[in-house]
Amino acid sequence: MRRADRLIQILLLMRGRALVTALQLAEALEVSERTIYRDMADLLASGTPIDGEAGVGYRLRRGFTPPAVQFTAEELLALSLGARMVGAWTDPALARAAASAARKISGVLPEASAASLDEAPMHAPSQRPYPVELLEPFRTAIAERWKMRLHYSAPDATSERIIHPLGLFFWGNRWTATGWCELRQDFRSFRLDRIETMEQLEERFQPVSGRTLADYLSRVRDERMHQETTAEPKLRSPRSGA
Numbered sequence: 651m652r653r654a655d656r657l658i659q660i661l662l663l664m665r666g667r668a669l670v671t672a673l674q675l676a677e678a679l680e681v682s683e684r685t686i687y688r689d690m691a692d693l694l695a696s697g698t699p700i701d702g703e704a705g706v707g708y709r710l711r712r713g714f715t716p717p718a719v720q721f722t723a724e725e726l727l728a729l730s731l732g733a734r735m736v737g738a739w740t741d742p743a744l745a746r747a748a749a750s751a752a753r754k755i756s757g758v759l760p761e762a763s764a765a766s767l768d769e770a771p772m773h774a775p776s777q778r779p780y781p782v783e784l785l786e787p788f789r790t791a792i793a794e795r796w797k798m799r800l801h802y803s804a805p806d807a808t809s810e811r812i813i814h815p816l817g818l819f820f821w822g823n824r825w826t827a828t829g830w831c832e833l834r835q836d837f838r839s840f841r842l843d844r845i846e847t848m849e850q851l852e853e854r855f856q857p858v859s860g861r862t863l864a865d866y867l868s869r870v871r872d873e874r875m876h877q878e879t880t881a882e883p884k885l886r887s888p889r890s891g892a
Contacts, residue, residue, distance in 0.1 A: 656681070657689055661698070661716040669707040726763065729755060730770045738774040739820065741785035780824050780843040787850060788827050788842075791815045797851040798829075802891045803844045811891060813838070814855040816863040830861045831891070837866045840891045 656679055663678055664670050672686040679686075690708060694700055702708035721729070729752070736748035756764040791798050792815045800811045813829035816837075824841055831838040859865070 653689075657693060658716060660686070660689055660693070661710065661714075664700070664708060664710040665714075665716060667709075669702070669709050671707045672705075675708075723763075723766070726755075726759075726767050727770055727772065730767050731772045731774065734772075735774040738776040739778065739782075741782045741789075743786050744789075777823070780841075781845075784827075784842045784845060784848060785818065785825065787848065788815055788818055791850055792817065795854045795856070797853045797855050799849040799851055800840060800891075801846040801848070802840055803846050804891055808846070809833070809891070811838070811840075812851070813840070814861065816866060828863075828866060830855075837861075837869070838891045844891075 659679055660675055663675060672683045672690070675686045676683045690700065699711035699714050700708055701711060733748040733752040737745040740748075752767075756767055759767065788798075790796070795814070798813055798815055800813060802809055802811055812832045813827075814832075815827055815829040817828045819826045819828060819839070824843060826839045826841050827845075828837060828839045830836075
């Protein structure tokens with residue numbers, strides 16, 4: 651990556667984030683922290699409105715808009731393939747949105763680039779061994795914080811759960827919904843293809859410390875680090891709705 655492109659990427663990564671560390675930027679851009687420190691020094695010297703310091707973190711002041719950027723050929727290919735994957739593996743509403751986004755991107759590109767994007771030789775055949783019609787109501791419930799009642803069929807038993815839906819995860823051959831389970835008083839993940847019936851309740855839940863998606867992801871990261879430290883072979887699958 652050219653240095654000028656890396657500086658733009660730093661600004662894009664910082665935009666909208668409360669605080670970002672040099673380590674986080676280095677990992678995202680696959681460079682050393684020392685390189686990030688040099689880039690930050692140059693950005694500050696050029697008058698870019700950044701607050702922070704080495705060893706603590708950096709923050710881009712509100713109101714600053716990074717300069718316009720152009721997509722590379724590989725970035726365009728990634729966007730095209732991503733839109734095709736969304737169309738093949740998600741619910742109809744997201745598929746339509748992905749197709750609309752792809753048309754908008756293609757519409758503002760030079761003719762040769764647009765033709766190359768439309769003819770990209772990478773495809774995502776539809777493989778849906780899961781009920782895609784459940785994705786949209788889950789997405790709505792997550793966004794609006796509606797509680798949901800599930801009748802869930804695990805390998806050994808069927809149960810009724812009330813959950814606070816937090817996130818959807820795609821595993822290649824299935825989708826799972828993760829949420830806070832009122833019955834177990836803990837996080838649980840539910841395979842969409844094992845949900846027999848589902849009902850959105852007329853009751854919302856509020857974010858509670860220890861029960862948010864960030865808390866769940868933090869727990870997963872801690873488990874991964876622990877297993878790597880103890881030389882276990884791999885992270886176990888998310889705990890199911892047992």
